[in-house]
Amino acid sequence: MRLGVVILNYKSYDVTLDCLSKLERLEQLDDIVVVDNNSPNASYQRLQAAQPGHRWHLLQSGENRGYSAGNNVGIRYLMEHTEDDFIGIVNPDVCFDGEFLRQIRGAFAAHDEYAVLTGVQHRRDGSVSNRSFWPELTRWTTIRSNLWFLNKLANRQTEYNMRFVRETLSQAAGQEIVEVPVVEGCCFFMRRCAWEQIGLLDERMFLFFEEDILAYRVHRKGWRIGVLPQTAFLHDHSTTLKSIYSNLQTDLLLLKSRGKFYRHYLSRGFLDDLAYALSVAVFYLEKCALVPYHWLRGK
Structure with missing residues (x-):
């Protein structure tokens, strides 16, 4: 039984990185996807720079169409690229x-x-x-x-x-x-x-x-x-x-x-x-x- 999780980031990359540092240590989580919801600050660049060596995958929504649309980017990715039996949403x-x-x-x-x-x-x-x-x-x-x-x-x-x-x-x-x-x-x-x-x-x-x-x-x-x-x-x-x-x-x-x-x-x-x-x-x-x-x- 595989667990995947979506984390939606908007502007608060520092909070998101702190959350990721805790989640990726949990062996019960099989897949972690981070979606930057087209943040107007340097969030995506900061997350991208921090990604090497970590087991989470980073995506960008392209435009901010809201909380639902942003999380759907991550959910679709997990459904198309993993065999996760359960897909969760976790705020940063x-x-x-x-x-x-x-x-x-x-x-x-x-x-x-x-x-x-x-x-x-x-x-x-x-x-x-x-x-x-x-x-x-x-x-x-x-x-x-x-x-x-x-x-x-x-x-x-x-x-x-x-x-x-x-x-x-x-x-x-x-x-x-x-x-x-x-x-x-x-x-x-x-x-x-x-x-x-x-x-x-x-x-x-x-x-x-x-x-x-x-x-x-x-x-x-x-x-x-x-x-x-x-x-x-x-x-x-x-x-x-x-x-x-x-x-x-x-x-x-x-x-x-x-x-x-x-x-x-x-x-x-x-x-x-x-x-x-x-x-x-x-x-x-x-x-x-x-x-x-x-x-x-x-x-």
Whole structure:
């Protein structure tokens, strides 16, 4: 059972090289592919200069068409040039050890019904991340995500994602695998045959909602998605997205991708589209109204 992994680099070549120095020491990994997503700095040249003597392969996307398209370059390479049974995506700011991979390999061997497996995501301080996994999005929860006040109110009342993670892991005590709806795309492994069956990541999405779309397609083909509750990996969010985009840019990217996800995967027609369009209008109104609030918080 062979494992291959794709690492997508954008600008942060130093973080990527640090990740590679750890991954290539893991004998459980058979193939490592690094894709530079047309970084505007000297990332590709730095990676190219560092490559001799190492067992990872370097590719360049040619143009930055987003997270999905960049990772697909690596996935296609592994499917065309290797016999890897499982192909994973690992962000450069993720860290795990050989035991993590042994557990993943063993769980895949014992449970044919699972297409996607990963461990529990931890933060730098050792706490469990509320982004480890989450419920599938519905039309209502997707629309609500555009509404700052309702979304804020709901999160304060229920801490929904964190509660969902805690309750799921609590109920899974002693189990090898717990089935979950969606896992974050920063670190997961997927069966080669599942990639072939459902297709690669949706390249219409530049950033965000890749995981929700993948889960939608996986479930429609009858596969399961699982987390190994006794196995963990570390994800240091602070070294990637926040170093590239401002909060406003992130919000606008989220809004754009959310709209594409809703339109292509959730909407049933005109009324659903109208409801979503109204939520977008409220989003912009709230953004304008909240400028003084954010300014005061910054002070």
